Structures are given as C-alpha cells and as structure tokens.
Amino acid sequence: MTAAEALGLIATFLYALSSLLLYRQFRGQAAPSRAVLMLPGGLAVATHAVGLYFLLVTDQGLRLGLFPVASCMAAVGAGLVLVSSLYRPFQWIGALVFPFAALIIPASLWIDTGYNAHPLEHGIGLHVLLSILAYAVLVLSACQALLLMVQDRQLKDGHIRGVMRLFPPMQVMESMLFDTIWLGQSLLTLAILFGFMYVDDLFAQHLVHKTVLTLVSWVIFAVLLGGRHLRGWRGRTAVRFTLAGFAVLVVAFFGSQLVLEVILDRA
Secondary structure (H helix, E strand, O other): OOHHHHHHHHHHHHHHHHHHHHHHHHHOOOOOOHHHHHHHHHHHHHHHHHHHHHHHEEOOEEOOOHHHHHHHHHHHHHHHHHHHOOOOOOHHHHHHHHHHHHHHHHHHHHOOOOOOOEOOOHHHHHHHHHHHHHHHHHHHHHHHHHHHHHHHHHHHHOOOOHHHHHOOOHHHHHHHHHHHHHHHHHHHHHHHHHHHHHOOOOOOOOOHHHHHHHHHHHHHHHHHHHHHHHHOOOHHHHHHHHHHHHHHHHHHHHHHHHHHHHHOOOO
C-alpha cells in the first residue's frame, strides 16, 4: 500500500466519522458544535492534504486528472468549512462536504481515467491553483443555496420542521451565501485572467469549450451580484442563479474532463 493510499483511507475514515457525528446531532435536534468539526474534521483535512501531495506529485509532473482534482476541491472545501465555522455558523455545510470528501478520495486513488502527469509552468500552475480554490468556494455556495432553498420552502409553507428549526435566520443564511459567492467570483476572475495570460492556444489544448462555459458561469454570478447590489435580489432568485452558475461551472470542468479523459482519451 502506497503512502497516498494509506493516508487517503485514514482521511476517508475521519470524514465518515465527522459526518456520522454531525448527523447524530441532527437526529438529536441539536445544532452541530464546532468541536465535532474541529477534532475529527481537522485531522481529516490535514491527513487528506498530505495524502494529496503523495498522490499528485510524481517524477513526471503533477497528476491533475478528473478525480484527483475533485479530491483537491473537497479538501479545500472541507478546510474552508472548518475555518469559516470559527466566525460564522457554517457547520451545516460540513454535513454535505464531508460525505462528498469521503466518497471522492477512494475514487481518486483507484479509478484511473488515463490522465498523464506532466510538469506545469508557474503561470499555469497558479491558474490551476486559483481555479481549484474558486471551484471549492463556489461548491460551498451551492451547498448553502440548497440549504437556503429548503429553508425558504418551509417558511413559505409556514411550517419549520425537523433540523431546519436549528438553522440561523434566513437573513443570516443569505448573507453567508453572498459572502461565499463574492469570494468565489473574485478567485474565478483571477483564474480566468491567469488562464488567458498563460494558455497559448485554447483550441490546440482542447480548452475552448471549458473556457466558454467558465465565462458563462462568471457572467451568471456577476449578474446575480449586480442584481443583489442594485435591486436587492434574495431568496429563490439568489438560489436559482447560484445553482445555475454552479451547474455550468461543473459542466465546464468535470464534463469537459470526463469527455477528454474517458471518452476521447486525450489526457
């Protein structure tokens, strides 16, 4: 067993344990505590990060295939949940992010999509890093939007049921949503700029479709932020724009990588 596999299995167990503890608190109608996130969750993120180093860094360069990149996003997302929970009630997002991380780690270790590791220039490397950070933050935005959608529907029905009674007020949930969108949009803007600066030929590198879809996603989030500032958009409008922008972003990367690595075998 390699170091990446051993560390990955430990991280998977810790993410699963964190998820179980969170769900047990939900069943007991108690708000998730920071301690549940910080102890096993913090160990999971740390172990995951070290395992990713052994998984991604090879003698031939960086192994940035479909599942390894998804695993990176999960690690960054889980880390952001931990840090954000120190200041805002983001513990709820851990109930969505931690199970995803526990599922994606084994996939990154044992599912080979045929991606060939290769070295990256510093500019391209920075573009990749910013892209991963932007995707991870916008994943949190999508998770927050889903929770906000459930909360909004229950408020419209006039019946707050189950664990939703423990959620922060809707105004706080919306504030947290737009905080993550602003951060994600800023990172995505930088990633796009560095991509245009350092990618020589979008067509030759099969990146044109990914670029176009990423720009479409950027426009959707920009319209949402503009509507929020100018017209006070909130509630269902914010949720719909957030999920639409995130869906396009998912297709931009994961859909493109799936086609290139698995269907066309051009990794």
